[in-house]
Amino acid sequence: ALAYAAQAFQIPCVVVIREDAQLTKLQAIRRYGAEIVLVPLAEWQQRLELEQQRRNLHLVHPFDDPAVAAGQGTVGLEILDAIPDLRTLIVPVGGGGLIAGIAVAIKAQRPNLRIIGVEPEGAPVVSESLAAGHPVAPSRLDSIADGLGAPYTRAFNLSLIERFVDQMRTVSDDAIIEALKAVAQQAKLVVEPAGAAAVAALLADAEIERPVAAVLSGGNVDMDRLGSWLTR
Template sequence: MLDELNIKIRDAREVLKNIVHHTPLQHSRTLSDLTKGEIYLKLENLQKTGAFKVRGAYYKMQKLARSGVKSVVAASSGNHAQGVAFSAASLNMKATIVMPRHTPFYKVNATKSYGAEVVLHGDTYDDAYQKALEIAQQTNAEFVHPFNDLDIMAGQGTIGVEIFEDLSDVEVVLVPVGGGGLISGIATALKKLKPDAKVIGVQPKGAPATYLSFQEKRIVETHEVSSIADGVIVKKPGDLTLKIMEEVVDDMVLVDDREIARAMFLLLERVKTVAEPAGALGVAAVISGAVDVSGKKTVPVVSGGNVDPTLLIRVLGQVLYVEGRQVRIQGILPDKPGQLKKVIDAVAELGLNIVEIQHERLNPLLTPGMALVTLGLEVPSKEYADILVLRLKQMGLDFRVV
């Protein structure tokens, strides 16, 4: 199977060279300093449609188009949907994408913008998948699987070829893993070009089906899955992808949602690039220490950047608090004119910035005539919050960090 996949990867390289971007491989001094390695980011978030999925989708669908297929069906709540929709528009094919009913509007609209018909059905990807199979059978259309297909893997494998072309002495490649299509393609390509390079998969702890399957060398299905990295949430890997991973993938690790959020934050603040949660998995693995890359030329694949803006805002806000860049202080004040001003004046004297004020009078637990005040503050470090609380105590105002 590996020989066949390698032949397909070489063919995909030729087919895709004028269709998709050869995305940048960007060195990051910040991440290199943090990890004591040499970190180069493969920025597939700058790919057409904002993610790697278009590679496999286009390679698969151009084959179908050449064989006379006019319409395709896919199930996806994210990047595969847009990859299929974009490819269908480029190849003059009809695409029907089935998405779960609660898919965020921005994903639905992005898919429609490429000309695809979107059908909203069911509460989960599995519901959408079953519906897509029904539609494909009813309309005599071809179903395009998101990962368990050699042509899909071959398209994704062109990323591995590009990594080798840009960094021939690469030592470690970290790949986000959902169903296994991306890592199967990348690992197959790299092991052919540089057999001693290590390819390591990264999954979220809340959706570890492929990790468990890889460790146990059998398909393990997880029924309860939850992670902010929705792009890699699957209940089980493909049978084809698991066979290939067992042959060419060196290891697989897990990271939690806090580590993913911190990776997204660092990529945005220090690298100036936007990654969706799934796209930040590789970076999360190196900054958390899940994979030791000290002294090694390492390439985390930033697989996509299609993040819900509201989720991005929440993630950034939470990380700012965790990192001590924002704090909240809370205290009880007499509900009289001028009392809140005393607190604000103390904040101003320290040069801190107020980002939020909550002033609560109606809490039944409060003594009548008192108000509960909570302030959200931007601070250079957590120590400034302690200094502020101490200064307020000296003024007779009892506040604490919450």
């Protein structure tokens, strides 16, 4: 998305991204004309800051940025326009920027609407940070949902999640794959594992109050991997 916006405004864009990112994401970023810097996840924040300073660029953080969260909050407003009687919204969670923005926007209009955040069991950074009462590094970081594999969260997002999100849940990689298959077979949509996490939580709980919506937060999936998951 950032590469697309930069191309539209004809400004240079450098994306610092984890070296195990899915090929389709890298191809899309390059297609929009951005430069890619691949780094190990453990070195991501350090390299991000280094590239920003060395090149004198403006930093657009993927989740630790009030402006980014505010922009993502418009997703919530669009959902309310589309489903006025919505009772529950399920949102995938990585670093927490998406759900923080959505939750603030929705609760301002519908304070009784229930918002559930979903993380992979292998990347529970927000759940563990909420339990600790402050941002902590996740105990695990090994999920197929690489789009939700944030190595940390920040106090800005955490405070909004604590205030406006009703519940956090985790789902297994197996559940995510089953949800990915269900979305492909029933909704005829192609999503990456991160995009299927919210549906995994929905499929696991028949008691979630309806009408319910699940945010599908990404469709960058390698076709070879998708084929292997769909035939499991």
